[in-house]
Amino acid sequence: MSEQGPGGLNPNRRDFLVKMAQGAAIAGTGGLLWDHLLHQEARAAPYALRPPGALPENDFNAACIKCGQCAVSCPPVILKMEPAGGDLPIGTPSFVARTGPCIMCPDIPCVKACPTGALSPKLTKIENARMGLAVIDIENCLSWKGLRCEICHRDCPLKGKAITLQMEDRGLSRHTVFKPIVNSDSCTGCGICEKACPTQISAIRILPHHLVQGKIGDHYRLGWTFDTQITQDFKPGAGAPPAAAPTAAPGSVVPPGGKAPGMDYLNSGGL
Amino acid sequence: MSAPETRRHATQDNHSIPTGLMAWRYLILRRISQAGILLMFFGSFHWAWHVAKDTPLLSGNLSASKFIGLIPLTDPFAALQIFLTGHVLAQESVIGAAIVLGFYLLLGGRVFCSWVCPVNMVTDGAGWLRSRLEIQPIMHLPRSLRYFVLAASLIITVISGLAAFEWVSPVGMAHREIIFGLGMGFTALLAIFLFDLLILKNGWCGHFCPLGAFYSLIGRTALLRVRFDKTTCTSCGECARVCPEPQVLNLKKLEERGYVFSGECSNCGRCTPICPEGSLKFDFKPLIRTHNAQALAHADAIDVQRRTK
Numbered sequence: 287m288s289e290q291g292p293g294g295l296n297p298n299r300r301d302f303l304v305k306m307a308q309g310a311a312i313a314g315t316g317g318l319l320w321d322h323l324l325h326q327e328a329r330a331a332p333y334a335l336r337p338p339g340a341l342p343e344n345d346f347n348a349a350c351i352k353c354g355q356c357a358v359s360c361p362p363v364i365l366k367m368e369p370a371g372g373d374l375p376i377g378t379p380s381f382v383a384r385t386g387p388c389i390m391c392p393d394i395p396c397v398k399a400c401p402t403g404a405l406s407p408k409l410t411k412i413e414n415a416r417m418g419l420a421v422i423d424i425e426n427c428l429s430w431k432g433l434r435c436e437i438c439h440r441d442c443p444l445k446g447k448a449i450t451l452q453m454e455d456r457g458l459s460r461h462t463v464f465k466p467i468v469n470s471d472s473c474t475g476c477g478i479c480e481k482a483c484p485t486q487i488s489a490i491r492i493l494p495h496h497l498v499q500g501k502i503g504d505h506y507r508l509g510w511t512f513d514t515q516i517t518q519d520f521k522p523g524a525g526a527p528p529a530a531a532p533t534a535a536p537g538s539v540v541p542p543g544g545k546a547p548g549m550d551y552l553n554s555g556g557l
Numbered sequence: 558m559s560a561p562e563t564r565r566h567a568t569q570d571n572h573s574i575p576t577g578l579m580a581w582r583y584l585i586l587r588r589i590s591q592a593g594i595l596l597m598f599f600g601s602f603h604w605a606w607h608v609a610k611d612t613p614l615l616s617g618n619l620s621a622s623k624f625i626g627l628i629p630l631t632d633p634f635a636a637l638q639i640f641l642t643g644h645v646l647a648q649e650s651v652i653g654a655a656i657v658l659g660f661y662l663l664l665g666g667r668v669f670c671s672w673v674c675p676v677n678m679v680t681d682g683a684g685w686l687r688s689r690l691e692i693q694p695i696m697h698l699p700r701s702l703r704y705f706v707l708a709a710s711l712i713i714t715v716i717s718g719l720a721a722f723e724w725v726s727p728v729g730m731a732h733r734e735i736i737f738g739l740g741m742g743f744t745a746l747l748a749i750f751l752f753d754l755l756i757l758k759n760g761w762c763g764h765f766c767p768l769g770a771f772y773s774l775i776g777r778t779a780l781l782r783v784r785f786d787k788t789t790c791t792s793c794g795e796c797a798r799v800c801p802e803p804q805v806l807n808l809k810k811l812e813e814r815g816y817v818f819s820g821e822c823s824n825c826g827r828c829t830p831i832c833p834e835g836s837l838k839f840d841f842k843p844l845i846r847t848h849n850a851q852a853l854a855h856a857d858a859i860d861v862q863r864r865t866k
Contacts, residue, residue, distance in 0.1 A: 317709055324719050348642035348718050351635050351650065353621035354737050358602050358613055369740020370730045377723070377733055395611075399630055401621045402639060403647035431744060 296327050331373040334380040335475065337365055337494055338388065339409035340395040345495075349404035359399035362389050367380030383477025383492040388417060390443050390476050401525045413444065418475030418492040419499065420449070427489040432456055438467050438479035438490050445536050447472035449479065466490070470499065583826025590672045598622070598736045619732045620723065621650060629653035634752040638720035641711060656774065662665065666776025667823035670762060670769050675731045679746050680762045683753035684801060692755060692808060699765055702823070703770035710767045720769050759801045769823075776820030782847060783822065783829060784840035785811040788856035796837055798826035815849045816840065 304432060312393075328347045338354050340346045356379050357365035364386035367381040374380055379396075381388060397405045420438075427433035442449040450499045452465045468490075477492045565731045574654040578585070594615075600606035601613040612626035631653030640646055647655040661669060668792055671677055725789055727749055730742030749761045762769055790808075805819040806828065817837075828837045840848060 312711065313705070317713055320603070320709065320713050321717050322712070322723060324717050324721060327724050328719055344718070345644065348720070349639060350642040351621045351631070351639060351720075352723060352733060353616040353617040354602070354733065355621065355623060357737060358616040367733055367737040369734050369738060369742055370745065371741025377729060399616065399623070401617075401623070401631060401647060401650040401653060402636075402644070403650075404644075407647065421742075458852050 320455060327376050329334040330375050333494060333497065334368075334374045334378070335383060335477070335494065337379055337381070337396045337444070338412060338415035338417055338474070339400075339403055339405040340389075340393055340406070340417070341406055343496075346404050347375055347378065349402050350378050351404070353400045353401065354379065355399040356391075356396035356400060356405060360392030361391060361395065362386060364388065365396065383418075383475075383480040383490055385481070387481045388415075389478070389494075390415070390474065413472075413474065414508065415474045415476075416495065418477070419470055419472050420475065420477075420479050420490050421493055421498050423489045423491075424464060424465075425486075426485055428485060429464050429466050432461070434464065435484065436464050436466060437482045437484060439464075441478050441482040443476060443478060444472050444474065448474065470495075510519055538542050580830045582830065586712070587672050587825065588678070591678060592784050594619075595675060595732065595735055597840070598732070602736055618736050619675075620729060621653060623708075625655075628656065630657050632768075633658040633775075634768050635720060635723050635773075638710070638714045640722055641714045642718050642720060661772060662775055663780050664781050665779035665822070665824045666772030666774070666820055668776075668779075669720060669772050670766075671823040673807075674728055674768075675735060676728050676746065676749065677762065678732075679750050680759070681801075682754050683750045684759060687754050687758060694758060696757055698757060698760075698764050700802070702764050703766060706765055707767040707770040707774075708748035727761075728766070728768055763802060769845070773820040776822070777818070779820075779824075780842045781824060782840060782842050782845065783809055783817040783824070784838050784845045785814075785816055786816075786836040786838070786849065786852045787832075788852050789834040790836040790864060791834055793833060795831050795833060799827040799831050801825065801836045814841065 328344075332343070336343075336346060337360075341349060352367065354365075354367045357363070357367055363468050364381040367377055368374040368376055368380065370376055392412055394409060394412050394415075397407060397409055400407075422430070422438075424430045427543075429439075434470065436451060437447045439445055439451055448469055450469060452467050454463045454465060456463050473490045479490045480488045480492050482492050597615040597834050598618055606614040607759070608625045613623075614625060616626075619632060621629070623629050629647050629649045629652050631650045633654040636646060636650055636654035639650075665748050710722040719834075727742070727745040730740075734740050734742040752761075753760045757764060777836050790811075792808060797806045800806055802819075802821045803821065805817050805822040810818060824839070826839070829839060
């Protein structure tokens with residue numbers, strides 16, 4: 287046949303296959319580069335402080351349309367849309383607590399302005415926002431050093447909940463040390479404390495939770511935080527134990543040489 | 558002297574300023590539209606332009622916005638990408654995308670490209686300078702490349718879980734940084750300018766931009782189209798010379814359809830004032846058939862007149 291090439295090959299089919307391979311190569315390299323670029327951009331510096339209600343970082347990056355309506359709606363105009371070439375994921379909103387903290391508007395206009403739900407409309411009370419967590423550098427905190435500062439505590443919108451003062455004897459003199467303590471279950475991460483801190487470099491800072499918070503793991507059971515039969519038994523001064531363990535009465539005097547009362551019921555099941 | 562020739566002389570002799578401006582009218586209007594939209598965004602953010610208390614005039618940017626606090630507008634391509642990441646879009650952005658999609662379905666998809674998109678100002682500038690400097694082409698790429706880029710952006714969105722084009726879009730960088738503060742986005746625009754100027758004519762808008770490809774696909778149903786009058790056309794080629802998408806002015810297809818059919822036409826209005834015979838004009842699609850029939854009848858009448866003389 288005339289279509290047969292020198293090696294018995296069909297030149298048309300060969301051309302087609304080569305074209306296919308070339309097309310696939312272009313698509314493959316281009317696609318990989320593009321994908322790489324995306325991940326570089328999205329995994330940029332992980333310390334962005336997002337507006338209230340922001341979804342977890344990965345979901346937020348997927349859902350944010352980069353429109354800046356949150357920034358327009360923000361009364362103190364603290365939100366910045368990251369430009370190209372910045373440290374944070376491109377086009378997304380964030381704020382810097384030291385220069386412009388969130389003032390915690392009760393009506394949360396930024397969440398209302400978000401068209402895609404990247405700032406979750408489920409956030410209806412600003413006290414439930416978790417933009418980050420205040421962390422105190424106790425070595426450089428004036429109050430921890432024994433000076434009367436406590437500005438962070440006084441300025442905290444959730445004073446007494448998010449930041450509490452722990453009073454301690456100073457030891458050297460009759461004055462008391464007022465140590466500010468951040469409680470992560472109440473701190474919204476608004477950053478008003480960081481803005482207010484009078485030290486040259488703020489001794490209290492807002493950081494994303496995942497950068498500062500540990501996790502003890504689910505296998506630890508802090509027995510004293512919930513009631514079980516066993517812990518009931520050991521609780522000093524607790525009321526009568528459940529009926530299932532009649533022999534183990536807390537507070538009852540352990541007879542000399544007898545077993546501790548709490549253990550008895552373990553052996554009473556006929557094991 | 559035949560009728561078309563007299564008409565040509567009439568337009569060429571009248572080089573007064575008003576006719577000069579008339580020839581540039583669509584370019585001027587496009588620049589006003591492009592800059593005006595950006596200015597409304599900019600003013601709403603920086604100068605707190607508002608229509609009522611806490612109701613900015615036009616808040617957001619071209620990705621998503623809200624006009625006078627009532628009408629949500631969303632870039633349908635961006636919304637599609639976010640949808641493909643697996644995120645359930647909030648209602649507002651879905652409504653906004655439907656409004657914008659409906660608008661461009663009626664008016665011509667790529668009306669966005671030449672009347673709204675800020676990158677168009679950069680590429681138009683590059684295109685103008687390129688023709689002024691008579692820079693010769695050094696490479697050729699098929700214009701259908703943009704549809705592959707469009708497909709790739711959607712596939713990569715699904716794979717990576719990130720809106721693939723929105724994260725690298727020079728269009729997004731341009732309007733975001735004009736409205737919300739400068740960054741390195743201008744380097745991307747500079748790259749596009751140099752690419753269009755020195756490497757490939759109409760390189761970005763005509764070959765790569767997946768947003769333009771997206772709007773090309775939805776632009777075919779548009780009601781506002783450029784009508785083609787074959788009775789007066791002399792095939793001089795002036796229109797194709799100024800058109801940034803000259804493939805849409807294929808004479809054979811124009812004669813078949815009677816108007817510029819391709820969605821790749823951005824209704825930029827370069828060809829209509831430049832046509833010496835006035836054969837290309839903006840028209841309302843449902844009327845194009847009757848207008849063309851009228852033109853044909855008119856031409857026939859003139860023909861008959863001439864023959865009977």
